[in-house]
Amino acid sequence: MKTVLFLLFMSYFFIPSVVPLQCYSCSNEKSNKICNQNPPVNCTGNQDRCMVSKVSATIFGQQITHLTKGCIESSKCTGTISVIVISAGNNCCETDLCNVNGSLTFHENKLMLIASASLLYMILKLVN
DSSP states (O other), rough: HHHHHHHHHHHHSSOOOOOOOEEEEEEESSSSHHHHSOOOOOOOOOEEEEEEEEEEETOOOHEEEEEEEEEEOOOGGHHHEEEEEEEEEEEOOOEGGGGOOOOOOOOOOOHHHHHHHHHHHHHHHHOO
């Protein structure tokens, strides 16, 4: 009995506890500063990454930005695209509060390229 109690006592100090990943979280905010004012959230289930999702467009000299942050599954980290006046996509990272920065490094993503080109086409049709 003493051995079992001793092992339980020692396991308390030497077996690491599982601590959920924490990420900044917001939805459709206009700036990173506003987004980071929300308290961090604990990721649940299969959500093993923090993410930043950003859509930016420059229309008639005005920049419009929508920023979303939170937890995500690694399989849903898709990458980003930048085409002329539109930038869209998401970045993922693996450590606590690593999505503090709202900027993205833009990489090619064919689906986002098609969506951006379609949006640009519609905007140009409205202007002309």
